[in-house]
Amino acid sequence: MTQTLTILIALSVLALMGSMAILVALLIMKAIKSFMKKETIKLKKPIVISAIVAPCSLFVIIVSMIVGQSTDPTAWCAHEYTVLEQQDANCTNSGYIKKMCSLCNNEITETIEPYHIWIEDSVIEATCTSQKQIKKKCTRCETTEYEKVGDLLNHSWIEDRVIEATCSHPKQHINKCSMCGTTETIEDGSTIPHSFGDWLVSIDPTTEKEGQQTRKCTVCDYSENKAILKKSPITIFDQSYSIDFLGGVEITRKIKNNTDKVIKYITLEWKCYNAVDDVIYDKFTGKSTQKLRWTGPFDSGTTTNLTANGFYNSTFSNAILTEIQIEFMDGQIINITSEEYTEIFK
Ligand SMILES: [Zn+2]
Ligand SMILES: [Zn+2]
Ligand SMILES: [Zn+2]
Ligand SMILES: [Zn+2]
Numbered sequence: 001m002t003q004t005l006t007i008l009i010a011l012s013v014l015a016l017m018g019s020m021a022i023l024v025a026l027l028i029m030k031a032i033k034s035f036m037k038k039e040t041i042k043l044k045k046p047i048v049i050s051a052i053v054a055p056c057s058l059f060v061i062i063v064s065m066i067v068g069q070s071t072d073p074t075a076w077c078a079h080e081y082t083v084l085e086q087q088d089a090n091c092t093n094s095g096y097i098k099k100m101c102s103l104c105n106n107e108i109t110e111t112i113e114p115y116h117i118w119i120e121d122s123v124i125e126a127t128c129t130s131q132k133q134i135k136k137k138c139t140r141c142e143t144t145e146y147e148k149v150g151d152l153l154n155h156s157w158i159e160d161r162v163i164e165a166t167c168s169h170p171k172q173h174i175n176k177c178s179m180c181g182t183t184e185t186i187e188d189g190s191t192i193p194h195s196f197g198d199w200l201v202s203i204d205p206t207t208e209k210e211g212q213q214t215r216k217c218t219v220c221d222y223s224e225n226k227a228i229l230k231k232s233p234i235t236i237f238d239q240s241y242s243i244d245f246l247g248g249v250e251i252t253r254k255i256k257n258n259t260d261k262v263i264k265y266i267t268l269e270w271k272c273y274n275a276v277d278d279v280i281y282d283k284f285t286g287k288s289t290q291k292l293r294w295t296g297p298f299d300s301g302t303t304t305n306l307t308a309n310g311f312y313n314s315t316f317s318n319a320i321l322t323e324i325q326i327e328f329m330d331g332q333i334i335n336i337t338s339e340e341y342t343e344i345f346k
Contacts, residue, residue, distance in 0.1 A: 005064045005065075005067060005068045006068075008060065008064050009060075009061050009064045009065065012057040012058075012060040012061045012064070013057070013061065015053055015056075015057040016053070016054055016057035016058060016061070018053075019049070019050040019053040019054045019057070020050070020054060022046060022050060023046065023047065023050040026046050026047070074101070074104045074106040077101060077103050077104040077106065078103065079101040079103065079104065079106065080101060080102050080103055081099040081100065081101050081102075081108070082099065082100060082102055083097060083098070083099055084098045084099060084100050084107070085097075085098040086098070087112075088112065089112040089113060089114045089115060090114060090140065090141075091114060091115070091116050091138060091140050091141040091143065092114050092141075093114055094111055094112055094113055094114050095111075095112035096109050096110065096111055096112060097109070097110045097112065116138035116140065116141065116143055117138055117139045117140050118136040118137070118138060118139075118145070119136065119137055119139055120134055120135075120136060121135045121136060121137040121144065122134075122135045123135070126150055126151070126152060126153050127152070127153055127179065127180065128152055128153045128154065128155045128156070128177060128179050128180050128182070129152065129180050129182075130148075130152070131148040131149060131150055131151065131152060132148070132149050132150045133146045133147065133148055133149075134146070134147045134149060153179075155177035155179065155180065155182060155184075156177060156178050156179055157175040157176070157177060157178075157184065158175065158176060158177075158178050159173055159174070159175055159176075160174045160175060160176040160183065161174045162174070165189060165190070165191055165192050166191065166192060166219065166220065167191055167192055167193060167194040167195065167217055167219050167220050167222065168191060168219075168220045168222070169187065169191060170187045170188060170189045170190050170191055171187070171188045171189050172185050172186070172187055172188070173185070173186045173187075173188060194217035194219065194220065194222055195217055195218050195219050196215045196216065196217055196218070196224075197215055197216055197217075197218055198215060199213040199214070199215045199226065200213060200214055200215065201213050201228065202214040202225070203228075205228045205229065205230050205231045205342065206230065206231055207230060207231045207232070207233045207258050207259050208230065209230065210227045210228060210229060210230055211227070211228035211230075212225050212226070212227060212228060213225070213226050213227075213228055214226075228342065229339075229340060229341055229342045230340065230341050230342070231258060231341065231342060231343055232258065232336055232341035232342065232343050232344040233257070233258055233259045233263075233326055233334055233336065233341070234255050234256060234257055234258060234259075234263070234266065234324070234326060234336065234344075235255070235256045235258060235343060235344065235345070235346050236253055236254070236255055236321070236324070236344060236345055236346075237253075237254050237256070237345065237346040238252075238253065238254040239251065239252070239253045239319070240252050241316065241319070243314055243316055246312065247283065247312045247313055247314035247316075248309065248310075248311075248312050249272075249309075249311045249312070249313065249316045250307060250308070250309050251270075251307070251308045251311075251319055252305055252306070252307050252308075253268075253305070253306050253308075254303055254304070254305055254306075255298070255303065255304050255305075255306055256301075256302070256303045256304075257298045257299065257300055257301060257302055257303075257304075258301075259300060259328075260300045260301075261300060261328045261329065261330065261332075262296065262297045262298065262299055262300060262328065262329045263296050263297065263298040263326050263327070263328055263329070264295070264296050264297065264327050264328060264329045265293055265294065265295055265296065265325075265326065265327040266293070266294045266296070266298065266306065266324075266325075266326050267291070267292070267293040267294075267323070267324075267325040267326075267327075268291070268292060268294075268306070268308075268321055268323065268324055268325075269289060269290070269291035269321070269322050269323035270289065270290055270291075270319040270320055270321045270322055271288055271289050271319070271320050271322055272288055272289070272290065272311060272313065272316055272318070272319055273316075273317060273318040273319070273320065274315040274316065274317050274318075275315070275317040275318075277318070280313045280315055280316060281313065282311050282312050282313060283312045283313055284312055289322065290308065290310065290311050290319075291323070292308050292310075294306050296329075297329065323335070324336040324337075324344065
């Protein structure tokens with residue numbers, strides 16, 4: 001009921017204000033237009049409507065207020081309360097205040113929550129491990145409570161000891177608080193290098209896969225690994241030579257097939273040198289290199305003598321291989337270089 005009346009009053013106030021605003025706006029427009037000596041606008045209709053709406057709205061407002069006041073006086077009262085009855089709260093039980101409006105007799109009861117009456121009892125000053133604490137005591141029931149305030153004090157550091165750098169940590173300054181004994185570690189500089197033992201083979205290389213070698217720090221157990229190149233598919237050893245009276249050089253080499261496959265061809269190229277390591281040239285062709293291909297089969301695991309003729313220079317003393325290529329029966333071709341394989345020569 002009260003709500004309906006409130007809405008009704010609000011709508012009437014809006015209608016009243018709206019009609020008044022329209023009327024005022026039209027009067028202003030008329031004044032401006034007549035001032036500019038132009039045709040007068042027709043005002044009759046809006047004025048009549050406003051003249052009806054405004055008093056009607058006013059009437060509705062007044063009637064609504066009278067009806068509201070008579071049907072629900074407490075909702076329309078400005079209330080002037082006086083205390084009828086009062087019970088104060090204590091430390092554990094709540095209290096109340098009972099009031100009555102002297103205009104409309106409306107009664108209300110307010111609750112008072114339980115409360116302590118605190119006084120400051122003592123103070124524990126802040127340290128570097130705890131905040132300042134204020135001890136409060138209730139004058140009524142002796143309950144105590146601690147209130148923490150402010151910040152911790154700073155530690156007062158003194159250097160306790162120094163630990164020299166190792167391979168696992170830098171130099172360390174161990175500081176200790178002279179008040180609470182807390183310690184802190186401050187690192188300074190960098191670690192010292194590890195003391196490695198020898199490289200040891202941890203995984204043997206094969207002709208197919210790289211191996212691995214490992215070395216360990218003797219101080220801290222840190223270890224590091226390094227790859228070992230694949231084992232060469234062939235090993236070349238026992239290189240020897242002979243020179244005949246025409247200066248014709250015959251070189252003999254032993255070749256071992258380290259793979260488990262059959263080699264079809266072995267191709268070698270080498271450069272020739274004299275006893276003081278100068279490059280020498282074939283006296284017929286003028287070339288310093290010689291390249292030959294031997295046809296197999298060279299079976300897995302077997303050793304074969306490879307003989308080379310056809311280089312003429314009586315000062316020959318050494319041949320250094322510059323190219324090694326093998327071709328297997330299955331068509332696979334491998335160029336053997338010291339960047340990719342170990343144990344090419346023995
Ligand atoms: Zn009242
Ligand atoms: Zn208390
Ligand atoms: Zn401290
Ligand atoms: Zn170490």
